[in-house]
Amino acid sequence: MESELPRVNGSIGPHTFLLTLTAVVGVLVAFLSLDFVLARIERTETSAHAESLFEEGTRLLAGNHTEDAIDRFGSAHAMARDSVRYTVALASALLADRRAAAAEEALTPLLLSHGSAAPVNLAMARVMIAERRPQDAISYYHRAIYGEWAGDAAKRRDSVRFELIELLARRADSSALLSELLSVDATAASRETRLRLGKLFLRAGSPQRSIDVYRAILHTRPHDMEALVGLQESEIALSKARLRPSAP
Amino acid sequence: MQVAPTILGGRVRLIERFAHLIEDLRKQEDRLSLVLSVLIGALVGAVVVAFILLTGRLASHIYPAGGAGWRRILAPIVGSLVTGYLLYRVFPDARGSGIPQTRAAIFIHDGRISLRTIIGKFVCCSTSLASGIALGREGPSVHIGSGIASVVATRLGLSKAQVRWLVPVGGAAALSAAFNTPIAAVLFSLEEIMGDLHAPILGSVVLSSTTAWMVLHLVLGDEPLFHVAPYHLVNPVEFIVYAALGVVGGLGSVGFVKLLLALRQRFMRMPKSTVWIQPVVGGVTVGLLGYYVPAMLGVGYDQVDKVLSGDLALRVVLMFGLLKIVATSVCYASGNAGGIFGPSMFIGAMMGAAVGQVAHQLLPGSTAGPGAYALVGMGTAFAGIIRTPLTSVIMIFEVTRDYTIIVPLMISNMVAFWISQRLQRAPIYEALAHQDGIHLPTGHYRAASRALPVSTALRDAPGILAPEMLVQQALTRVETSELRSWAVSDAGEFLGMLRTSDLAEAVADGDGSMSVRELLDESRRAAMKRTGEFAHLHPDQPLGQALARMGETQHNVLPVVSRANVHKLLGIVTLPDVLRAYGVEEQEGRDGE
Numbered sequence: 001m002e003s004e005l006p007r008v009n010g011s012i013g014p015h016t017f018l019l020t021l022t023a024v025v026g027v028l029v030a031f032l033s034l035d036f037v038l039a040r041i042e043r044t045e046t047s048a049h050a051e052s053l054f055e056e057g058t059r060l061l062a063g064n065h066t067e068d069a070i071d072r073f074g075s076a077h078a079m080a081r082d083s084v085r086y087t088v089a090l091a092s093a094l095l096a097d098r099r100a101a102a103a104e105e106a107l108t109p110l111l112l113s114h115g116s117a118a119p120v121n122l123a124m125a126r127v128m129i130a131e132r133r134p135q136d137a138i139s140y141y142h143r144a145i146y147g148e149w150a151g152d153a154a155k156r157r158d159s160v161r162f163e164l165i166e167l168l169a170r171r172a173d174s175s176a177l178l179s180e181l182l183s184v185d186a187t188a189a190s191r192e193t194r195l196r197l198g199k200l201f202l203r204a205g206s207p208q209r210s211i212d213v214y215r216a217i218l219h220t221r222p223h224d225m226e227a228l229v230g231l232q233e234s235e236i237a238l239s240k241a242r243l244r245p246s247a248p
Numbered sequence: 249m250q251v252a253p254t255i256l257g258g259r260v261r262l263i264e265r266f267a268h269l270i271e272d273l274r275k276q277e278d279r280l281s282l283v284l285s286v287l288i289g290a291l292v293g294a295v296v297v298a299f300i301l302l303t304g305r306l307a308s309h310i311y312p313a314g315g316a317g318w319r320r321i322l323a324p325i326v327g328s329l330v331t332g333y334l335l336y337r338v339f340p341d342a343r344g345s346g347i348p349q350t351r352a353a354i355f356i357h358d359g360r361i362s363l364r365t366i367i368g369k370f371v372c373c374s375t376s377l378a379s380g381i382a383l384g385r386e387g388p389s390v391h392i393g394s395g396i397a398s399v400v401a402t403r404l405g406l407s408k409a410q411v412r413w414l415v416p417v418g419g420a421a422a423l424s425a426a427f428n429t430p431i432a433a434v435l436f437s438l439e440e441i442m443g444d445l446h447a448p449i450l451g452s453v454v455l456s457s458t459t460a461w462m463v464l465h466l467v468l469g470d471e472p473l474f475h476v477a478p479y480h481l482v483n484p485v486e487f488i489v490y491a492a493l494g495v496v497g498g499l500g501s502v503g504f505v506k507l508l509l510a511l512r513q514r515f516m517r518m519p520k521s522t523v524w525i526q527p528v529v530g531g532v533t534v535g536l537l538g539y540y541v542p543a544m545l546g547v548g549y550d551q552v553d554k555v556l557s558g559d560l561a562l563r564v565v566l567m568f569g570l571l572k573i574v575a576t577s578v579c580y581a582s583g584n585a586g587g588i589f590g591p592s593m594f595i596g597a598m599m600g601a602a603v604g605q606v607a608h609q610l611l612p613g614s615t616a617g618p619g620a621y622a623l624v625g626m627g628t629a630f631a632g633i634i635r636t637p638l639t640s641v642i643m644i645f646e647v648t649r650d651y652t653i654i655v656p657l658m659i660s661n662m663v664a665f666w667i668s669q670r671l672q673r674a675p676i677y678e679a680l681a682h683q684d685g686i687h688l689p690t691g692h693y694r695a696a697s698r699a700l701p702v703s704t705a706l707r708d709a710p711g712i713l714a715p716e717m718l719v720q721q722a723l724t725r726v727e728t729s730e731l732r733s734w735a736v737s738d739a740g741e742f743l744g745m746l747r748t749s750d751l752a753e754a755v756a757d758g759d760g761s762m763s764v765r766e767l768l769d770e771s772r773r774a775a776m777k778r779t780g781e782f783a784h785l786h787p788d789q790p791l792g793q794a795l796a797r798m799g800e801t802q803h804n805v806l807p808v809v810s811r812a813n814v815h816k817l818l819g820i821v822t823l824p825d826v827l828r829a830y831g832v833e834e835q836e837g838r839d840g841e
Contacts, residue, residue, distance in 0.1 A: 012405035031294035
């Protein structure tokens with residue numbers, strides 16, 4: 001029956017037909033141009049509005065007005081659903097308001113489109129902790145560590161790794177903790193980080209590594225009191241370990 | 249020195265080849281159909297996207313962020329006043345939703361929609377929707393798209409039948425761009441506009457819908473109209489809750505449709521001189537509601553987005569749903585430009601969320617959150633109000649892109665559709681057309697009418713009675729005739745039919761001095777009680793319908809009236825004429841021999 005469709009009845013000549021067709025194409029081009037201009041204006045205004053809402057939300061969250069902050073972040077997120085910043089801010093605010101399920105719902109679509117974005121994975125890891133799903137949290141922490149960071153990636157990765165280490169230490173998961181600590185040990189340079197490492201090696205049940213870390217600090221700073229105290233604690237722990245009867 | 253003539257010759261040959269190509273295109277209908285479907289799809293897509301964006305820009309200027317509350321009262325009033333005047337004076341055919349007008353264009357006006365109507369629809373709807381009038385953009389978009397197809401086809405010199413075929417092609421493209429649902433747009437075009445899922449324009453409709461959708465994505469990107477969380481059926485007990493949602497949705501839909509039609513009937517009874525100012529009633533209603541509840545302004549898709557996320561409390565969704573029913577009914581009934589497609593979605597989402605919240609409170613472990621019910625509720629209200637169950641299922645499926653929602657949707661939709669059919673005989677667009685005196689054909693009967701139409705047995709009405717004539721005079725005039733029913737007409741306006749026996753009975757009862765009009769009124773009242781409307785036929789109805797209707801009404805003569813105006817008498821059909829059309833009389837003659 002498609003053959004019943006348009007059939008020129010001959011009421012207009014070929015020139016008029018061609019002119020009309022050209023005019024239709026011209027109108028189409030004009031409207032498409034208008035569409036692109038309007039869409040660009042719309043996008044610019046929307047992103048500016050979303051940014052101002054995000055800033056307002058950040059201020060409100062800093063002032064502990066969590067409910068209002070969620071509202072602003074939610075509106076910014078609705079305007080730019082692909083924005084990692086807005087979604088993570090919304091999820092963090094929801095989490096601060098003890099609404100972990102809602103935070104997870106906000107983050108899930110973004111993880112599908114931005115699976116390698118480290119901030120999204122980090123936010124999701126925190127949500128998982130709130131939902132008492134530590135195994136999932138560890139997985140998201142790892143994705144955050146090896147994911148893409150904008151800006152100072154090394155510093156952020158270390159910070160995330162320590163967050164993960166804290167979780168592992170709380171769970172008393174010594175082998176996993178030791179494995180993470182060894183990763184940090186290879187790159188940690190600052191005194192603070194190394195002091196922290198020393199304490200954590202001790203908690204992970206590896207006093208010898210803790211001693212090595214403190215000795216390295218004392219090598220450059222012989223009178224560092226914190227390192228000296230840490231070294232003493234580690235040596236006592238090591239002695240106790242040696243005195244403990246070994247398994248048959 | 250031979251280079252210039254060679255280039256010139258090459259160009260001439262190129263132009264000649266192009267001219268041949270165009271000439272071939274004109275002559276080969278299949279190719280032309282293909283090209284026009286794509287061209288109309290792209291043009292309609294571009295115009296509808298401009299319509300959406302311009303309306304949005306206008307709205308953002310009328311309601312700037314942090315704007316004063318008085319704007320919410322003043323803007324709808326001014327908007328409805330301006331558009332009311334324009335619709336009355338300049339664009340009378342651009343009033344209302346656009347769907348019944350598109351159907352009327354296809355089935356009555358040979359697919360003709362004027363350029364003025366398209367411009368009027370664009371300008372008036374954009375202004376009224378931006379000002380906050382609680383109506384939708386989809387119906388007007390369909391009218392604009394259909395109008396563009398009609399104008400392009402007419403200007404290209406296509407025949408009436410061909411123009412008529414292209415109108416739904418434009419409508420589908422418009423809905424595809426306006427609602428971002430290309431498959432549902434195809435189905436809507438066939439199910440609602442054409443009233444026939446087997447219409448032979450399927451290929452062209454699919455092409456135009458797809459092209460328009462591509463234009464939408466090219467300009468605005470892959471942004472869905474609503475953002476919904478993945479759907480999950482928590483427990484099979486939810487099927488019962490979805491059926492309950494169907495009951496609520498069906499009853500709510502009927503309530504909305506009846507309120508809208510009743511209000512519109514009242515506005516239509518008002519003096520014609522008030523038509524231009526009637527839309528202001530809608531503007532004032534929305535303004536006052538919008539002052540206290542800003543969510544009532546406009547179609548309210550942002551609120552739908554919120555309720556789909558399950559962010560609104562039970563009392564809020566109940567209030568939004570009820571207020572929207574009132575706001576949309578008053579806005580539409582008072583004659584504002586805009587559709588009911590979008591508001592139906594809003595009302596459905598609120599009804600669904602309400603049912604979902606109650607269910608979740610009663611059975612927290614066995615039911616999903618209210619967002620899932622809001623989603624199904626949208627389709628349910630659409631099935632109940634617009635009465636296109638298949639389109640509504642596919643539409644929600646396209647919005648969610650989630651297959652698992654299909655079964656709950658089907659349960660809920662079918663329940664709502666069934667209830668709506670039982671309690672409100674005519675679907676809303678058909679009822680609106682009826683109020684305008686336009687009788688559009690249904691899909692069921694068009695399939696039957698492909699056999700033998702009433703027009704084959706049509707004859708001029710002899711001896712029309714004037715309403716001022718006395719019954720005694722009328723009886724004297726008609727009693728010797730073989731015909732047993734007579735048309736009563738006042739200055740070209742057909743009023744109804746009177747039987748010779750009615751006239752004779754009235755005279756026998758001593759009412760011979762009564763006027764024909766009085767007797768007709770009595771007779772019509774009795775007939776209306778029996779059948780709900782006065783008996784008539786349209787020329788394109790199946791002849792079998794004439795026989796059935798003669799049996800129902802005990803008239804052996806029935807009036808044939810125009811679909812565009814039921815008070816325009818085109819002729820009559822008598823029982824012998826019908827039998828003759830079927831060849832029964834000739835058969836009897838041969839038997840006699």
